Amino acid sequence: MLLKIIGSILVLITSSYIGFKMAASCQERPRHLRQIISCIASMRSYILYARVPLHEAVAQCTNGIYGPVATFFQKIATMLEKQTILTPQEVISKVLHEMQGSLMLNTPEIEVLHVLGGNLGHMNCTEQEKYLLLVIEQLERFENEATRLRDLNTKMYRYLGVCGGMAIVIILV
C-alpha cells in the first residue's frame, strides 16, 4: 500500500512538472519577443541619433535586459566587432543557429531576424529607420499572437499536467 501511495505521488509530481514546464515555455515566447522588440527599438536610436558603429549599437541596445535575448545580441555584437569580415546577415544566422535551443522563437520570427541581418548597416539612416520600424511592426504582430496563445494555453497545460497525473494514478490504482 505504501509503495502504491509513493508511486502515485511520484506520477502526480512528474506529470504536473511536465505541465508547468510546458506552460512556462509558452510564457517565455512573448517575453523573448518583447525583449527583442525593445532591443531593436533601442538599436534604432543608437543608429539614428548617436550614429555609432553597428557592433556598438547592438552591444548597447541590451542595457537593462537579461537572459537569452541579451546573450543573443551580445554575441552578435562581439562577432561583428571581432570578425569584421562577416556580414551582419552571416553573424545573425550563426548566432541564431548557436542559440536555437535557448531562444523560444518560432520559424516566422527567426526568418524576420534573418532578413533583419540582410539589411542592417548597408543603408543610409532614413532607409535604416524605415526598415527597422518595419521589422518592429512584424515582431509586434508575432508578439500579440504569442500573448494570445499564452493566455489560452498556459492554464490548459498546467491543468492538463495535474489532471493527467491524477487520471493515471486513478487508472493504475
Add this chain to the structure above:
Amino acid sequence: MTDSKLILVKNILEDYIYPVLPYKLVTMIREIPLEKLIDLTEIRLRVNQPPLLVLANTDILVSPMGKESTIHGKTYVCNQDDLQKTLQLISKNSLYAFEEELKMGFLTIDGGHRIGLTGQAIVNAGEVKALKHISSLNIRLAREVRGCADKIMPFIITKGGHVLNTLIISPPRCGKTTILRDLIRQISGGSKICKGLQVGVVDERSEIAACKNGVSTVDLGPRTDILDGCPKAIGMLMLIRSMSPAVIATDELGRVEDIYAVHEALNAGVSVLATVHGRNNNDLLYRPYVKELLENKSFDRYIILGDSPSVGTIERVIDSKSNEILWDITTK
C-alpha cells in the same frame, strides 16, 4: 632614420590599413619587401584593375603571387567583391554612420587615413544623396612628422609671441595637413619662440587629429581642443563662443560659409591657421570665395608647399601685406 621610417610604415600598415583590406589583398601586399614600401603614400583599388601602391616617385602593381610588377596583365585584378568587402571593413558594417562623408566622396579611418571613393552617384534635386556601385578606392596614408613645421615657426610668431594668421597653400598630396598638425602641436605645447597657447581645432574630416571616439590619436599638444567631424564654419564659431581659443586651426577652406567664419574669427581677435588647395597665392585669386581672403589680405602669411624634391617641401613663405618673400627654397 630609415629604420624609424620602416617601423612607421609597418605600424601604419599593420594597425590601420590591413584591417580594412580583404585578406587576399593583405596577403599579396605582405609579400612585397617592406623596404620597397618605405615611401608608400597611397593604395588605390579599382574594379577590373590591379591594386596600385603609389610611392613617392613611382608605383607598384601587385601581382597574384604578391610580387610587385610594372606590367599590366601579369597583375592581380580587383573585382567588385574586393571593393565591396573593403567598404564593409572600412565602415564596420555601418554605412549609415558615414552617410555625410560618403556624400562628399571620402571617409576617414582610425589613424586619420583618408579614403576617397568614386562610383555611381545617386542624385536627388541636384544634390548627391549617396554613392553606389563603388568602383574606386584611394587609401591615403597619413603620417605624423614631428618637427616638419620647425622652419615655418619663426615666420608666423611675432616677437610678442602672437601667432600670425597663416594660410598654407599647396596642391593635393603635398603635406598641408601634416604641417598644420605640427604647427598646432608646437603652438599648443610651446617652444623656444613662443609660450603655449590655447588652440581650437575644427577637424571636419577627422584628418588633423585622427580622433577615435572624439579623442585625438595623435599628439596635438596639451592646450588643444578638438571639434571632430563638425563643419568648419559652424565649428569655428562654436569654438570662439565656447572655448575662447587664442588660435583656431582648420583644414581646406573653400566654401562661402568657411570664408565668413574666418572673417568672424579674425574680427574676434583669434588667430587663424588654415590650409587651402592651390599651386600658389596667385592661383587662389581665380577661386571663388577664397579670393576674397587674399583681396582683403585677411591672412598675414602664405606658406607655399610643394612635392619637389620631396613631399612637404616648403617652397616659399610670403608676407601678404607687403608681398615680400620671406623664404624661398631657391634662394635659401
